[in-house]
Amino acid sequence: MPPEPTTASSSAIAATADDPGRRSHYAEFYGDAPTPAEPYGLVLGNCQAESLRIVLDSEGASWIRVPAVFELTADDLPHLRRLLAGAAFVVSQPIRDGYRDLPIGTAQLREAAPRAVFATVPSIRFAGLHPAHLILRDPGFVHGDPPLVPYHDLRVLAEAVGAEGLPARPSAATVRAIAELSREELRAREERARTDVIVSDLFDAPAFDLMRTINHPGNPVLRETGTRLLRALGLPGEARDPGRPLLASVEAPREAAVIEVFGIDAEPVEHWTVEGRALGVAEVREAHLAWYAERPDLVEYAWLRARPTVELWHGVS
Incomplete structure (x- = not known):
């Protein structure tokens, strides 16, 4: 399954590799800024992926900002392949092979990142707080x-x-x-995709800080998901609080x-x-x-x- 397309803040960035704003926003991805010398990781998926990248930025790895998969174009593939080839860690939501006619399915990403510790995490949706x-x-x-x-x-x-x-x-x-x-x-969805991280239990006691909308998790969900990802990847510590609300453009x-x-x-x-x-x-x-x-x-x-x-x-x- 592809990640669910959403209105993410990053989707406002023009989806062309020669756009100055996009290149500045994704400078490390395009090679316009140095790739970190320390082990680095990538998070690939929908708009939730960028928020997970932010909370994962902890000891043990540097996490490079990459475009959401629904923004990637064929021109982006050489940059993605370069980073995948050197990545120590890769996190991916379930993405079908050939998504948007590009070789960016989860299995294809795994093949392109032979050195990486790989972990999968579901796209998070929960309608219990917004039943209409x-x-x-x-x-x-x-x-x-x-x-x-x-x-x-x-x-x-x-x-x-x-x-x-x-x-x-x-x-x-x-x-x-x-x-x-x-x-x-x-x-x-977790069982079907056999994701390495499970998040469905986080909604056993629904509260509004868990989901801002049916597909925009709040910080507590993102942080706990990030901590579970660190454990799955064998990295130390816990996911961090960025000090600001994430995925908060719509409530x-x-x-x-x-x-x-x-x-x-x-x-x-x-x-x-x-x-x-x-x-x-x-x-x-x-x-x-x-x-x-x-x-x-x-x-x-x-x-x-x-x-x-x-x-x-x-x-x-």
């Missing part, structure tokens, strides 16, 4: 993400498709069922039903936060409904894909 939210993309990603926030709200999608009877507030049983389903899906609302079910010490939040700006749920709803109105084929496809979650909202009482 979905990431749904049409085949070929023709339509892109909805405006303002790249997440679909099941209730807004139901409104767009003309479905009736979907509760505005999930029941306690629905919240629990979605959380358990999400944990089971993460466990299944989802916090629903009262979730707070009550899990006994979380928090107040409901009825807005999104995007790059520090509050966006009301009503504002996002209106923008998404207008966007859906121009894309009836996407609405039909998204509603079909959302059926398992819809059934939990309807069928669990």
Whole structure:
């Protein structure tokens, strides 16, 4: 499976190797800054990979910033091969062979890094704290993400498709069922990919500091995942706290039903936060409904894909 594409801060960097901003951002990757003399490592995957690189920057290895795999181009391959050939450590999320028609699948990366201690870690998704939210993309990603926030709200999608009877507030049983389903899906991905690091147990007691959105882990999850990676790689110490929130460009609302079910010490939040700006749920709803109105084929496809979650909202009482 490829990592899930997301709106990462690094995705704003132009995806061409001759772009000055990109070359400056990834100076060691492009050879514009010296490769560390000490043993170095690489973390490859989606936007979570860069945050893991940051927390892994500890004693025993230097970790080089590399583009997210969904940003890599054929022109980047010589630079990637050079670094893989000399890497002492490589961390990779599960990536299928030939992802985006490039030889950057996890097995292919392993072959290209013969000297490296290699560890795999799952892409982290957990919907238990945000049971109405979905990431749904049409085949070929023709339509892109909805405006303002790249997440679909099941209730807004139901409104767009003309479905009736979907509760505005999930029941306690629905919240629990979605959380358990999400944990089971993460466990299944870990088992299927036989990842060296397991993270699904981190969501046994859901709390908002664990996930900012359904696919953006908070610092506690990233740090514990990083510490488990260090152990898997045979490196000393623990993952570090960077002193700032990671993957914090988007934060989802916090629903009262979730707070009550899990006994979380928090107040409901009825807005999104995007790059520090509050966006009301009503504002996002209106923008998404207008966007859906121009894309009836996407609405039909998204509603079909959302059926398992819809059934939990309807069928669990």
